[in-house]
């Protein structure tokens with residue numbers, strides 16, 4: 001896993017890699033637009049496509065919708081957290097009371113939850129705040145033991 | 146006319162009823178065999194007494210003899226009288242019941258005597274009383290049964306009403322949640338894209354301004370001026386921000402409604418929590434907006450600093466939903482609804498008064514409108530459960546729901562809720578009694 005434990009200066013040196021996942025095309029476009037100036041953005045329409053991106057591209061932040069069809073945002077988050085623990089994960093949802101989501105958030109699988117409808121500036125701010133926090137205090141799991 | 150007298154005494158001899166003949170002084174002139182039995186005196190003893198001028202009440206006394214004398218009365222008025230169910234103690238001490246009849250007889254020589262007969266109906270009366278007790282018992286048992294059937298029926302009706310209502314509310318909840326969810330995405334991309342659109346416009350107009358301000362070849366300048374006139378650039382620059390603002394306002398308002406719908410749909414729980422009832426009423430008004438649109442003017446008067454109320458927010462919202470819907474439905478054509486929210490009882494309760502400009506409640510229906518299934522609405526339009534549920538909910542919160550008509554308006558509904566929620570009755574503690 002190339003990105004795990006990558007030296008901090010390397011992470012900081014390249015533009016932030018942001019993966020956005022939403023099955024609704026207009027919202028996906030909006031997410032891309034939202035992060036266009038904050039780094040490099042790749043979009044995926046479902047969980048499988050998102051995993052395919054993660055396999056070949058070092059992602060810093062994953063922003064996913066909760067309701068994604070076959071593989072839900074929470075399921076995607078669990079998979080990503082297990083395989084790429086350094087990736088920050090933000091779930092965007094209309095169901096801010098979804099039980100599985102709340103559990104995932106409590107377990108640290110999901111780093112932040114943002115309710116719909118969201119405002120681009122707000123979403124960008126919250127996502128970048130997570131990234132800044134990662135740069136300042138890397139979680140133990142981010143560095144090789 | 147000794148002959149008449151003799152005939153009478155002979156007649157009495159054969160009678161099973163006890164009988165005496167008395168004069169105006171109530172002295173016994175004659176008695177029959179059955180009378181002997183009543184007095185408890187032996188034949189000779191009785192004969193002696195009678196010969197000695199004994200009066201009837203001295204030989205056998207009825208319970209009425211002390212207050213009034215039947216014989217005297219009959220003697221005076223000259224008319225037959227009869228009294229049923231008179232008690233008397235027989236000579237041997239037994240208490241019996243009699244039908245007493247007294248008839249005046251004019252003997253023709255100016256003398257008037259009274260013939261008094263006593264029929265012992267003790268056994269009859271006893272049987273009748275027993276019969277009456279038995280009948281009463283049976284009647285009461287039947288009434289009890291009917292009452293029980295009535296109780297069960299109304300309990301069943303109430304349970305049915307509750308079910309129907311729950312089903313109605315939960316399918317409403319599901320419906321609302323579904324709508325909210327479906328709206329979430331489109332709202333999101335309208336709401337979220339507005340700022341980008343603004344930014345892009347801003348950028349483009351900067352470019353336009355730059356070009357417009359630059360030195361241009363005269364042909365190009367002429368072309369530019371024609372185009373500027375054609376697209377009314379000045380107006381466009383003036384108008385586009387307004388346009389964007391109204392799109393944003395529309396998106397925001399829709400987003401608010403979606404948020405309302407979501408919170409409304411989330412009200413299935415039974416728990417009590419501090420709730421902003423004023424906001425709940427606002428949400429309810431938003432939800433029933435289509436019922437009110439352009440027809441009903443809603444006027445709110447909300448006292449400053451209305452406290453939050455410990456209640457089941459979902460249930461309490463239902464109360465306002467029902468009362469406000471009723472008010473809106475009561476208004477034919479245009480009208481108004483007044484919603485007044487105050488803090489009362491030194492801050493211990495909140496009071497919500499909802500008055501409408503409708504026709505009011507018919508006086509004869511006043512007591513009935515909160516009965517389950519009572520409705521004056523068309524089939525399919527109302528279940529008649531609204532106020533029944535409201536009354537139950539408010540009662541469960543230790544509050545009150547009352548209504549009446551206003552002389553200057555239509556109906557008025559008053560909801561009172563204790564701020565601290567339903568008083569929790571202390572559980573009886575068996576340890577300390």
Ligand SMILES: Nc1ncnc2c1ncn2[C@@H]1O[C@H](COP(=O)(O)OP(=O)(O)OP(=O)(O)O)[C@@H](O)[C@H]1O
Pocket residue numbers: 467471472475501503504505506514515519520521522526527528529530531532533555556557
């Ligand atoms: N504001 C009002 N003005 C006049 N009549 C009213 C008003 N509110 C209620 N009523 C009367 O009380 C009846 C019962 O009201 P309730 O809310 O219990 O049932 P409903 O409105 O008929 O049916 P549902 O609430 O189930 O749709 C109504 O049918 C109506 O006749």
Ligand SMILES: [Mg+2]
Pocket residue numbers: 467470471527531532
């Ligand atoms: Mg109603």
